[in-house]
Amino acid sequence: MKDGALGIFDSGVGGLTVVRAVQELLPSENIVYLGDTARVPYGSKSPETIRRFADEDARHLLGRDVKAIVVACNTATAHALPFLQKQYHIPVIGVIEAGVEAVLADRTAMRIGIIATRGTIASHAYQHALALRRTGMMIVEQSTPLLVPLIEENWLDHPATTMILQSYLQPMLDKGIDTLLLACTHYPLLVPLLKKMIGADVRIVDSASTCALHLRNELERLDMLASQDRQGILRIGLTDLSDQFEILARQFLHKSPPRIERVEL
């Protein structure tokens, strides 16, 4: 069981930011990544459809004998995590719990801005999880549906990206947020631009690296960590292949991906 791979899935290649963080923290773990690029994005689709897609993704990974599943997609976590956890008998870990823990790790954090896809925002999953843990917080949510397309175009410091971010963020900056939670696994690529825009006083929490930490803690607790004496292997399967996805995969992983195979769900 300890030697089984970790299954990590996302609607597309954005979840590779989670893979990168997991590889850094847990280099001995084998990883099977599934990106549902044929049906990307999930963020603008309905809860029922997202749940159906997430279930098909999880089933595919179970067929590859994984020991645990990481839902590296905020939208799928928001709408499908409890469903998947009930359905399957291995640990299923999402990105939301981790992001919430990371926000609350700062005991003074009281004014939280959250940016995410339309689907994640509509679920109010973060707002709900935060409100359960700490009372009296001000939470401002903003759906930012144009960020994924801009990131997938690699317009990471284009003036249009700055302009669009400005119009998304200004209302929450005006409200004096102390923490900005990036509730989409694509968004870590915007951190350099965001830092320039929002200044040093606002702490940025991204759900990719916090998810890796949360995963390590869970595997430790369940005594499921792989033995440390090996180098983990990464396999990537996508439901649609294209040059563009390969370029993006490289960008999200910060290195050349292994050979990517096309998979059917």
Next chain:
Amino acid sequence: MKDGALGIFDSGVGGLTVVRAVQELLPSENIVYLGDTARVPYGSKSPETIRRFADEDARHLLGRDVKAIVVACNTATAHALPFLQKQYHIPVIGVIEAGVEAVLADRTAMRIGIIATRGTIASHAYQHALALRRTGMMIVEQSTPLLVPLIEENWLDHPATTMILQSYLQPMLDKGIDTLLLACTHYPLLVPLLKKMIGADVRIVDSASTCALHLRNELERLDMLASQDRQGILRIGLTDLSDQFEILARQFLHKSPPRIERVEL
């Protein structure tokens, strides 16, 4: 046969610009519209995947006893039209032929700019079709992948949309195009902004209204027009339903859509 409905499909709701044009031109025709919103967009996906999806869309419409199929999606036309025409024994009409005819209707058009999704541009379908018909033309193609997300956000005259269009169009304006072909059924919504930006000297051809004209000619030629003494009915099926899609449907149709049903492919 004449009384059968027209089947019209698109990856999403953009193809409703074609429906609107068809309703204006052929008010007696019944229309069954299918939007594959669960898997939208097609424009960034691979030719094989687009062909598979288009085939599933066409099969669904055939199950609804349509007399002809209109592929109201440039990407699907570019990659799947010949395949669908070979596969099925009813007329299958795409948007590309119509757009090309409309461009060439102006005998002086010689410097053509084409904007479209990444998938349509990569197919070079328009470039090829134009080059076959008129020699010596200069054709400049530009993939404009951010326009669909901007339109779906309804940012039709946002400063960021102007800025992004500027950076897409300036290189072709510098080359002195006389015609701008909007090779995506979403783009007609940008016509007011485009007119302000490119001036009166550049003719704009959109593939939605030209497709309706082409369809009428084909139905006439094949003696398949519905009798004129009735009011056609529109039915809309989407593979995923959400409030956002309903808002968009209204916008593309310029009126309230009929009750939309969710369909499975």
